[in-house]
Amino acid sequence: MRALLGHTQGVSTPSQLTPNGADRVDLHGRYGPVAALRRRAVNTTEPRPTALLMPGYTGSKEDFAPLLDAIAAGGFDAIAIDLPGQYESAGPDDEAAYQPSALGAVVAELVGKLATEGGPVVLLGHSFGGLVARAAVLAGAPVAGLTLMCTGPSELLEGLRRQTLDIGEPTMRKHGIEAVQKLREQLDAMSPPNPAVTPALTAFLRERFVRSRPAALLGKARALRTEPDLVSSLARVLHTSGTPCLVCCGEFDDAWPVSTQRDMADRLDADFAVIRAARHSPNTENPEELLATLLPTWRSWLAAQDPGTITARAGS
Numbered sequence: 001m002r003a004l005l006g007h008t009q010g011v012s013t014p015s016q017l018t019p020n021g022a023d024r025v026d027l028h029g030r031y032g033p034v035a036a037l038r039r040r041a042v043n044t045t046e047p048r049p050t051a052l053l054m055p056g057y058t059g060s061k062e063d064f065a066p067l068l069d070a071i072a073a074g075g076f077d078a079i080a081i082d083l084p085g086q087y088e089s090a091g092p093d094d095e096a097a098y099q100p101s102a103l104g105a106v107v108a109e110l111v112g113k114l115a116t117e118g119g120p121v122v123l124l125g126h127s128f129g130g131l132v133a134r135a136a137v138l139a140g141a142p143v144a145g146l147t148l149m150c151t152g153p154s155e156l157l158e159g160l161r162r163q164t165l166d167i168g169e170p171t172m173r174k175h176g177i178e179a180v181q182k183l184r185e186q187l188d189a190m191s192p193p194n195p196a197v198t199p200a201l202t203a204f205l206r207e208r209f210v211r212s213r214p215a216a217l218l219g220k221a222r223a224l225r226t227e228p229d230l231v232s233s234l235a236r237v238l239h240t241s242g243t244p245c246l247v248c249c250g251e252f253d254d255a256w257p258v259s260t261q262r263d264m265a266d267r268l269d270a271d272f273a274v275i276r277a278a279r280h281s282p283n284t285e286n287p288e289e290l291l292a293t294l295l296p297t298w299r300s301w302l303a304a305q306d307p308g309t310i311t312a313r314a315g316s
Contacts, residue, residue, distance in 0.1 A: 032090025085216025098219030104135025
């Protein structure tokens with residue numbers, strides 16, 4: 001494993017509703033329009049590199065709202081997407097279409113188009129999105145670097161998150177998505193109040209969940225309980241292609257253990273970073289420290305491949 005990356009101080013509590021300068025756009029995808037937030041790079045040097053950001057199981061493009069402006073200020077076009085079948089993105093009524101391998105093929109096509117139209121693409125996948133990002137690279141996505149954030153080598157281990165999926169699936173099949181949302185709200189009510197979760201944020205989280213396709217939620221839930229360990233296969237592809245990789249996670253990640261993610265980084269010969277004061281979503285729990293890891297890492301990857309690819313703004 002490469003050296004542990006350092007971080008800077010700073011903790012904040014933004015959310016999916018963080019104001020930003022991104023435009024709401026649709027990208028072309030195999031299953032129909034892919035909903036995205038696109039923040040153009042402040043640095044107008046051509047070609048501009050792109051950071052493509054993919055959310056987790058019940059997430060959406062808005063999960064990266066706290067990062068978009070800073071990534072653009074760092075010289076990258078920032079594009080955050082809803083995966084197919086998720087919130088505002090189209091998707092088929094076929095659970096098999098939402099396995100990581102199937103979604104990875106869709107993302108590989110998208111990466112190819114972005115790389116052809118502009119500069120190099122760095123790919124970040126969060127949680128379930130990390131399994132999709134891995135599958136995209138295995139499918140031949142021409143990425144300049146891969147970031148796996150708060151994700152694992154295989155299926156979720158036993159614990160509350162997996163138990164929630166076990167309960168949610170039969171409820172979804174028998175009673176529909178609204179019944180699962182009510183179950184989620186009941187579980188949330190049993191947790192200590194979180195002052196960072198405003199009524200507006202609660203309404204948004206509800207809306208994006210019930211607008212997702214049930215087939216997508218069911219297919220992804222199955223993948224989270226059955227995904228095999230493909231780290232060795234990914235390591236071979238990364239080594240053969242010379243593609244750099246970063247594994248990062250919150251210090252209190254409650255999905256895949258930090259030790260498991262550290263081991264995955266070892267097996268991939270990847271950089272490994274722990275984001276302090278964060279659990280499973282450093283992008284909203286401590287975006288400053290996450291950005292202090294991502295931006296220098298991505299710049300170093302591009303500089304090693306082509307020193308003229310990116311010129312960072314002073315102080316960004």
